[in-house]
Amino acid sequence: MATSLDQTLGMGLVTLAGVIFTYYTVWVILLPFADNDNMIQQFFLPRIYAIIIPFIAGLALLTFLGVFITIVMVKKKKTK
Structure with missing residues (x-):
C-alpha cells in the first residue's frame, strides 16, 4: 500500500x-509556425x-546506465 x-x-x-x-511539444511542434516577433516567442x-x-540528457542517461x-x-x- 502506498x-x-x-x-x-x-x-x-x-x-x-x-x-x-506540453512545454516541449509546443516548443518543437507549434512554435515554428509562429512569427518571430510573436509575444509567445519570449x-x-x-x-x-x-x-x-x-x-x-540522453548521453547522461546512457553514461549512468553504462557505469551502473x-x-x-x-x-x-x-x-x-
Missing part, C-alpha cells in the same frame, strides 16, 4: 512530466536548445 506521501510525490512527478511534455528558449537538451552496469558486473565478479 502512503499519502508516496501518492503525493507520484502525482507531483506525473504533473511535472506532463508540464515538461517564453521559449532558442530552437537549437530543442536538440541540445535532449541529446545531453559496469559496477554491478565488477561486484558480481568479485563475489565469485
